[in-house]
Amino acid sequence: MATSQSVLLLQKQLNELLKHPVEGFSAGLVDNDNIYEWEIIIIGPPDTLYEGGFFKAKMTFPKACCFMDNEYPMMPPKLKFVSDMWHPNVYPDGEVPNDxxxxNIEAAKEWRENYPAFKKRVQRIVRNSIG
Known part of the structure; x- marks a missing residue:
């Protein structure tokens, strides 16, 4: 059954992340009974505007419903920031685009046309994420 294959794959990948953590990134299940929803924490990488921030996100992996090829890993997961985020590739509601x-047109415009304001806004978001 395809669903059991995606469950096994996700369990294996989560176990690998727990055994061999990635610097600046942590993942766990939102609910122990649902392997398809992960809570993600991303620590802002050094030497970036996001340095030192703690950003929460939710990653949702697609489950099969009608066709076998519409589940993970054939379809990508969706990532949505729960924490405030100001970035050109993150929608105002926190969704991350696949293309x-x-x-976020406003963030992209500010990044291009008024980088100091962009930087100031990101720094405020970083401060708010840790306090």
């Missing part, structure tokens, strides 16, 4: 066009 290369900017999701």
């Amino acid at each position: 290369e066009s900017p999701a």
Whole structure:
């Protein structure tokens, strides 16, 4: 059954992350009974505007419903920031796009046209994420 294959794959991947953590990133289940929803914490990488921030997100992996090829890993997971985020590739509601066009037009415009204001806003978001 395809669903059991995706469950096994997700359990294996989560166990790998727990055994071999990735610096600046942590993942766990939102609910122990649902392997398809993960809580993610991303620590802002050094030497970036996001340095030192703690950003929460939720990753949802697709389950099969009608066709076998519409579940993970054939379909990508969705990531949505729960924490405030100001970034050209993150929609105002926290959703991250799958394509290369900017999701947050205002953030992209500010980044291009008024970088100091962009930087100031990101720094405020970082401060708010840790306090």
